[in-house]
Amino acid sequence: MSQTASAEVHAEAHDHAHGHATPTPPGFVPHHVAHHFKTWEQEFQSGKLGFWLFLATEILLFGGLFAAYIYYHGIYPETFAVCGSLLSWKLGALNTCVLLLSSWTMAMAVRAAQLSQRKACFNWLMITVACGAVFMVVKYFEYSAKIEHGTLPTAWFHPHGEEAALLATVPHPSMFFSIYFTMTGIHGLHVLIGMIVISWYAVGVAKGRYHSGHYLPIDLVGLYWHIVDIIWIFLFPLLYLVP
Amino acid sequence: MTATAVDAPTPSETNYLNIKSGFWSWAATLDHKRIGMMYLIGTSLAFLVGGLFALLVRTHLWNHTGALFDPATYNQVFTLHGVFMVFVFIIPAIPAALGNMALPGMLGAPDVALPRLNLASFYLWLVGTVFIIVSLVAGGVDTGWTFYTPYSAQSATPVIAVGLGVFILGFSSIFTGLNFIVTVHKMRAPGMTWFRMPLFVWAVYATALLQVLATPVLGITLLLLVFERLYQIGVFLPEFGGDPILFQHFFWFYSHPAVYIMILPAMGVISEVISVHARKPVFGYRMIAFSSLAIAIISFLVWGHHMFTSGESEFAMMAFSFLTFFVGIPSAIKEFNWVATIWKGSIALSAPMLYAIAFLIIFAIGGLTGIFLASLSLNIHLHDTYYVVAHFHYVMMGSTAVAFFAGLHHWWPKFTGRMYSEKWAKVAAVLVFIGFNATFLPQFIMGSEGMPRRYATYLEKWTELHRASTVGAYILASGVALMIVYFVHSLIAGEKAKANQWGAVTLEWASSSPPPLYNFDKDPIVTREVYDYSVPSQAEGYRA
């Protein structure tokens, strides 16, 4: 506002050498705020905002796939109906339950980290990873059934048996399987990456790096896991049920 | 706003350049200025490579039957020109190179919010570029930078390598944008309110929104193209029931906002340079700030204007044409505001100012020719002709790259600590301006006469215009070559720059040149309005 006042300057030069430590419960590794941040609050908020933006890019990335799905579902509804009926909705539902469960265990892990409960946090994280593994195993069985029946993306599409006769009645059945494998494949890759990252942080939890004074990484990986879960919540009905 | 006390800042003995040395002090640095400097070197090299391809294109077109290559090679050369210039040079050049160096200082912050992500962004850029260079060694791609299907799915050239390269470059761009959004929200110095932020920050902020929200769609589009080549996912291929037009929708949903990823930061640079070198507050500050955001938002809604001849519905054509005219208005407002800033200023004809003036003239032409292309019936005639080529070069090369030069000359003394030869810099600016217009003005005429783009050979009647264009390209290239000479000379033997070389009042000039590691010896507190030249800013500044 003032046209004449020049800027003031902090009298004391600040110490850039290392940031101060956040309050650390006994037995945990102290966390030092990165030195370009003034406060722990600023560091925490920056990480949170940055990660939400990253999650937005994830949603937009899948958004492109969903757009392709919707476009071709509109053009070839009968193809999607017939091909979708070949997927096992029971296995899909099982996987949905497993992922929902894992979201809950992830939330519990974040809570345990905030409360500095090292052992509980470690256990909840490992249960989450186990749920991810169950998801991947179920996915493996689903994929191998597809490979066996030859209901694959276009380049390897060679259906046989009863399914071949059924698929011959609709236009471009391979399109559905291309989209199915691409969407579930990219999603499965996200689950796998999530499992690796969570395991990595579980090791850190065991070493006492995360506690009430520093639980941001656990919080963020939790957000990631929820987003992966939510994407599946959309994939499951679109691929298994809507047709 | 600004600055530190009335007395000159105590020159630090150490600055970000000399505080550490050795390979790892650069390769593993988390300092935004060093990362920006690495980006600057990298993108400048990419500009030279892309420029070399441009010269090959122009030389080839000296004769109507083609003077250098067979058509297949020509197609690879223009594709590589486009890929290098768009993805490797222009998109990162201003935000990631100049933005990285200047933005935290402008906010009074010691660094960007997420320095590790910043370094990761640079390495992703490097990896993506390596992918593209590998494809070049493997024979080069021939799809054009737009990768239209089904051609790109059939081409015998290494499309997968380039597709993945651009995918990775996209994530580099996302990380830069994400970082800047967080930095602007969370790292502003005390007293640095939103409306005390310099307009470059506003522009980079608007750009960052686009980078974060548009680039993932390009990412998935290129992944689908890669899958198309790996296992015929079929979504873009008619023989498998797909629609090649869907690719264009996906591609332009990113790539139209990408045009603004290129031009918005350029506009930000121009606001800074004009204000400082005309020593006058930017006229209509709020209008410029808001118009940046308006452009960012509307730019998501105009992608269909790249596809007016592809068989869109009449309603879609009308809507996209209408919105396209609409997005032109904020750009026009900016142009008027800049001219009004210069009006009654104290105008120094320094090298950065010459580039900024070149920008104003070129951008006026680039913007006005956009009106022709936005108009539906005219677009049908001009679509995919040299008119379009000339128009987007006026915006991307003539405006963005010239603004990049303006910013480079403006901030060079700050971040290298040395001055360049102002005399030769002015000569180079004039060469670039003349060469650029000589290259692209003839292309407007050829375009309206019907010369299609991406032709390796052409009708004999266009020979003279093509030759004029080629001569212009060499004049432009000589300006750039001169620039390299005096910049290198400046690094070796340039005189020491002042802390505040141009008498600027934004915060990045409030520390020594080059700045210390964390930008400021003392944490700044902002108590003044932005672009307030009414009181002396620095001892080396001017006196009112």
Add this chain to the structure above:
Amino acid sequence: MILFPQDQPQPRSTLPDTNWGMPPQVSTFAGDVDGLYQFTFWISLFFFVLITGILVYSLFKWHRKTEDQPAASNETHNTTLEVTWTVIPLIIVMVIFAWGWKGSLDMTVAPPDALTYQVRARKWSWSITHPNHTAPLTNEIYVPLGRPVKFITSSEDVLHSLFFPAMRAKRDVLPGRLQMVWFTATQLGTFPFFCTEYCGERHSFMIGEVHVVPPEEFEAGMRARKYQIGVDPNLPAHENGKILYTAKGCNACHSTTSAAVNQPCPSFVGLWGREEELIDGTKVTVDEPYFLESVLDPLAKTVKGYARGQMPPQAITEEEARMIMEYVKTLK
């Protein structure tokens, strides 16, 4: 340096370009398009001169003469001025928008009595079947003066775009989807047409001539099926093969004049009887079964050094392929 099977085609234009750097006006909507072009041009020029004029005037008038010279004014904004220069351009561009939109509506809907042409595009030639004709013409179109004609287009491979500069008409040509472009010619003469969507190596060879002829002449030609290249049962097979070589667009890639190897596809010169190595390493001799298979099913075998799928499947009968084979046999 450059090895083309034929030189760059040079379609003629029998009328000079009009002013304003536009091609001659040869269709009913060309005048409207050019009117909008001129209108926009003058408005743009006015604003360009205004901006540049103020800029240059300022540079002279307020040039910094002493190092510490302050600005002559520190005005930061002027709401009236800013609203004015927002609203006036907005009104102008809305006028241009409405004009362009109206013009485009004419272009997208053909009159019901338009003559219909079938256009098939492929890398890298145009096949145009004229109304009442049974066989196509390559890279040449005949249209009557003053009567609407519409072109129903399709592509056999990648994207192309059919562009008549003199008619201000253009439409992308897509595989798997029919598109339409139409015009009514208003002047006699010959004009070029182009492919304007990048389609690969010989994109710039995919051009031709559109001839606007008097309606009576066109009627007679249409009835006599003059506008097609057809085989003549009285000619020997290799002569018909030569006709089909052009009619079917083989000439877009396969040279008959030079055996040069720097090509996207093999030259026909010296091809017959030669032994070729395929991409899978096996060797074949260019004989009758191999040649016919390669024409009728181009994806079946690919010779080493060439891209698989470079040649799209062709609309051709075995009888026609045999005639072309006889012609190739003569090219030693």
